Amino acid sequence: MSREPAALEARGLVMGYGRRRRPVLRDCSFRLPTGRICALVGPNGAGKSTLLALAAGVLRPTGGTLRVLGAGPAEARPRIGYVAQNRPLYPQLTVAATLRLGAELNRGCWDRESAERVAYGAGLDPKATVRSLSGGQRTRVALALALGKRAELLLLDEPMADLDPVARHELMCALLAVVVERDTTVVIASHVLGELADVCDYLLLLEEGQIKLAGESEDLLTAHARLTGTSPDFAPHTVVESRATGRGHTALVRVQGPLDEVSRLVERPSMEELILAHLRNPGAPALFTGSASPAPSQEAAA
Numbered sequence: 381m382s383r384e385p386a387a388l389e390a391r392g393l394v395m396g397y398g399r400r401r402r403p404v405l406r407d408c409s410f411r412l413p414t415g416r417i418c419a420l421v422g423p424n425g426a427g428k429s430t431l432l433a434l435a436a437g438v439l440r441p442t443g444g445t446l447r448v449l450g451a452g453p454a455e456a457r458p459r460i461g462y463v464a465q466n467r468p469l470y471p472q473l474t475v476a477a478t479l480r481l482g483a484e485l486n487r488g489c490w491d492r493e494s495a496e497r498v499a500y501g502a503g504l505d506p507k508a509t510v511r512s513l514s515g516g517q518r519t520r521v522a523l524a525l526a527l528g529k530r531a532e533l534l535l536l537d538e539p540m541a542d543l544d545p546v547a548r549h550e551l552m553c554a555l556l557a558v559v560v561e562r563d564t565t566v567v568i569a570s571h572v573l574g575e576l577a578d579v580c581d582y583l584l585l586l587e588e589g590q591i592k593l594a595g596e597s598e599d600l601l602t603a604h605a606r607l608t609g610t611s612p613d614f615a616p617h618t619v620v621e622s623r624a625t626g627r628g629h630t631a632l633v634r635v636q637g638p639l640d641e642v643s644r645l646v647e648r649p650s651m652e653e654l655i656l657a658h659l660r661n662p663g664a665p666a667l668f669t670g671s672a673s674p675a676p677s678q679e680a681a682a
């Protein structure tokens with residue numbers, strides 16, 4: 381059965397910088413279906429920004445393939461909104477002129493109302509030049525441009541990093557209202573795990589250039605459990621992380637068989653807990669749920 385084109389589909393994706401091309405992304409294969417709000421997490425230097433820049437067509441991979449909305453990244457670019465980590469904007473333009481430029485470049489599809497709501501939400505002066513803005517205010521303008529474009533796929537690199545807590549909440553609500561209404565796919569690279577867990581229904585966890593967890597949040601959570609018992613032996617389950625506690629031993633495990641609820645307390649981990657356990661234990665085996673595995677390549681299927 382053929383599947384509809386994914387928002388992102390990587391096969392053996394490799395990326396290295398500079399002359400030596402030391403791989404920053406190594407043999408990454410995964411699939412992100414459309415219509416998801418995906419958290420892209422991983423430690424500093426794991427390759428999150430690199431993956432987003434490849435998807436946005438700003439960088440070219442050194443190996444493997446990355447399909448974006450069923451096309452090559454350069455071809456898909458008009459359908460993508462990309463907020464890069466350094467928020468590239470024209471410093472000499474005013475905020476109003478920046479939005480006018482966004483409208484000009486996206487004539488016929490520009491969503492002026494959403495763009496202005498996001499840009500001016502906290503009383504930002506339309507006449508202020510971009511160079512005079514704070515980091516958080518620049519983020520506001522960059523997000524406004526991405527949302528105004530009515531993109532099918534939004535790639536947001538640490539969108540909340542510079543924002544104060546009130547602005548974070550306000551902008552996240554504005555973003556969600558728009559993406560839910562339009563069924564936009566969103567990839568959010570961030571270290572703010574608590575906030576991500578509340579809004580994302582898909583997870584990609586990158587570690588040292590490789591995907592370690594990929595799939596629907598619900599499926600990944602169901603595949604794990606927090607077990608507490610008197611014995612440090614949690615067989616047959618695979619232990620991701622364990623520690624001794626006052627009550628005995630607690631472990632976050634990958635479920636591998638029936639859960640013995642008689643001799644152990646069985647609880648469902650939170651998404652934040654699951655991510656932290658994997659980040660602290662890079663040796664834990666990778667897990668891809670069904671929708672996250674790329675379709676067999678045409679050569680393999682033939």
Ligand SMILES: Nc1ncnc2c1ncn2[C@@H]1O[C@H](COP(=O)(O)OP(=O)(O)OP(=O)(O)O)[C@@H](O)[C@H]1O
Nearest residue numbers: 397398404422423424425426427428429430431569
């Ligand atoms: N332009 C570049 N030239 C050379 N190396 C680079 C370049 N950009 C990134 N790297 C290296 O690639 C690796 C991955 O960087 P990347 O910015 O993609 O990670 P990240 O997961 O986004 O990190 P962070 O959470 O700190 O933002 C790092 O080792 C970084 O030093």
